[in-house]
Amino acid sequence: MNKLYLFAFFIMMFNCSNDEAEKVTIQEPKPEEEIVDEVIVRPLSTPKLTVDGRYLKDPCNNNVLLHGVAITPSPWFNGGAVGEWRWNNYDVDACLAYNKGVINKLTNTDEGWYLNYIRLHIDPYWTNNIGVSTEGEHDISQFNYERFKTAIDNVIVPLIKHAKSRGMYVILRPPGVCPRDLAVGDAYYEYLIKIWDYLSLHSDLKNVDNVMFELANEPITIKGTNGEFGSNTQAHFDALKLFFQPMVNLIRENGSNNIIWVPGSGYQSHYKGYVNNPIEGNNIGYAVHIYPGYWGRDNNNPEIFKANWNENIKPVADMAPIAITEIDWGPEQYAVWGKGGVTGVAGGWGFGVNFKALADESGNVSWNLLAPENLIDKGALNGGIAYDSDPEACAFPVFTWFKEYARAFKICEN
16 A cells, blocks of 8 residues: 555546536535435345456346455554554454454445445565564565465454455455566566465465455556566556466466456556456456546546546456556545545546546446545544545545445345
């Protein structure tokens, strides 16, 4: 979750003028109003999903979309970042209690929450040598394989099983983030090979109905087939293919058919070259990140947003399912990565509502917010909707939208 973010990249939906723009229907609730007025039937089963063309499908042949939040089970990301340290000192029981509590809350339909998946990070807090500093999450010099295996059994698997009991799918990501420069066969490549060899053979992960794999977090640049480091030419996409295809092959050779989500370069903002040289195999999708300032321009502007989406994301969305595994937004006063992004006006100025419009229009885009703090105030288990339910920040509109998605969700009884 370290970011050198340019910000986010999504598209927008309509090219209409401000005069034609339709106002967002999200209204700020009055303090005395009860926000939740309806409970929608929500399935607690997680039938195994497969990739069919550009869609996720359940066993009933329904198209499935996932809507959720990212969870990182470490003290910093469990309240420390907002000054609320909820556990510490490698306390497994306290860690599980808090994160299971988050899962419970965000699937509590009585409170109006309807999330159906989490993006789960195997944080280096659990996998690095204890008491040794590093240069950041990209630094794998202190990775401890035995601690990694213990963390999977004691922290990750219990959270995955709990998520399943609450009707949630899981996209699992490896510890840490990519270093700035990748190259086929480098130390980070070997690190990921070792990680995925272990995970794809683990009996509590391999072919488990609710478990999917995201191969890496935020590649930035890679040494292209032309010998130069970069991120957005065909030579660099060809190198990404050479980097990630062996991991896919290894996972499949290990007998694991879990859905695999493949990242792009540029902090997961560049994808167009995959169309010419896609990752091969079954059950493959692409994992994307979007923030209001991605691609160095303001994606509150609907024309800029749409152009960015059409250039960078739509090419792969036209051939495979997409999971937006990081996104948030909010006015400058809020603690979001997507600072300055606002919900806005459909077809007019604003990031959030135009993101939703384009995701809905595409029809195959699953997505999750960056962290529980994007939904519940300071990530507290008794917290209300974050950012005081300000409709221009992500929490309140997403609370509303996820409920709408749940209403339209087709339940598969198989």
